[in-house]
Amino acid sequence: MPSPKPRSRSEKSRARPASFFSFKRAQRAFGDSPSPEELIGKGVRFVKRIYALRVIGLSIGFFCVAAAFLQNPVGWPLWALLIFHGYIWPHVAYRVALSSKIPYRTERMNLVADTGFGGFWIIAMHGSLVPSAVILAMLSMDNIAAGGTRLFLRGLLGSVFGALIGLLLLDFRFAPEADLYTVVACLPMLALYPLALGKSTYDMSKKLAERSREFETVSQRDGLTGLLNRRYWESLLIEEFDACHEKKRSSCLLLLDIDHFKNINDTHGHLVGDEVLKNFSQLLKENLRTDDLIGRYGGEEFVVILQDISLREAETLAARLIEQVRQHRSSDNMLWGCTISAGLVSFHSDMEAHYSWLQRADHAMYQAKDRGRDCLVVEGR
């Protein structure tokens, strides 16, 4: 014997399988935890961003050190190393990071290696103050922007390590004064590098903000119809309930249910059923006001918060909507012959909470079903 048909929303939701809106379902929709490939993809973007910055920073940083080398001459091996670091290392670091298993991690090591070079150049310049300060400041800025305090501290250690190697290999004598050429050679680094870093950080935060906006939208919408999903819509109902209480606003709640929707699925299949749900959602959007909050409550049930409206106006709006559905029934196949039953309730200060409002609308809608469907029942007139 078939089980009796549920007669109220609470019965309906109890009748649904427990996993109807379950976490697993959401996980499937948004994907499980990222695969290693996805992680590597993120690392690649990071490597590319740092590559561009390194090419700019080291190619102009070259002149700071070169000017100090001209002031206090050094041998060809140091010049060769400087050219390597300024113009070859950025490409080597890029290749090494991209060909590693986890580019993100390798790139962080490359950043620490940069600070090692920095410490070494400070010793090679005999502690020339201006270029040393510029190099340290730029490297620290890089590390803090790329990896926060932790990478900054690692970078400091890297600089100390590089300086120790310099002290071991080079004949260091402290000569802090920088001549005018050296100071001038440091200016491009001071002026241009912060611009490049600032631009790169700004672009990244803009992208992040866009992503978070996209995610927010996805998490508030029903996947099939694009209407507000049940969870988000219910949070808006709570807000509306409070606003009605505090500001003595008059708003109405409209609950709509497609009649005999199961027959559509059974006769024409679920794809047609989905099409009907989408078309009906479109009809709702077209026939309601732009600030009405339309949600899909589940299955073939829809809910609308009609803000700041008298019951009479809301009734006209709802009746027009039902009429529109009827017209589609005879004129085309958009709704495959479906009709709707609706319950309308205006806010009343004696309501205990938002769910009391919802329960009354639910009750009104089921009265409409009992009256033979394809009609509107208004409660609390």
Ligand SMILES: Nc1nc2c(ncn2[C@@H]2O[C@H](COP(=O)(O)OP(=O)(O)OP(=O)(O)O)[C@@H](O)[C@H]2O)c(=O)[nH]1
């Ligand atoms: N195609 C499709 N069907 C759905 C979806 N969600 C729920 N349903 C179906 O909607 C049907 C709802 O059936 P019932 O609750 O019996 O309601 P009904 O047939 O409209 O009957 P009344 O409400 O009494 O007029 C069930 O067959 C569900 O499987 C969906 O996203 N897509």
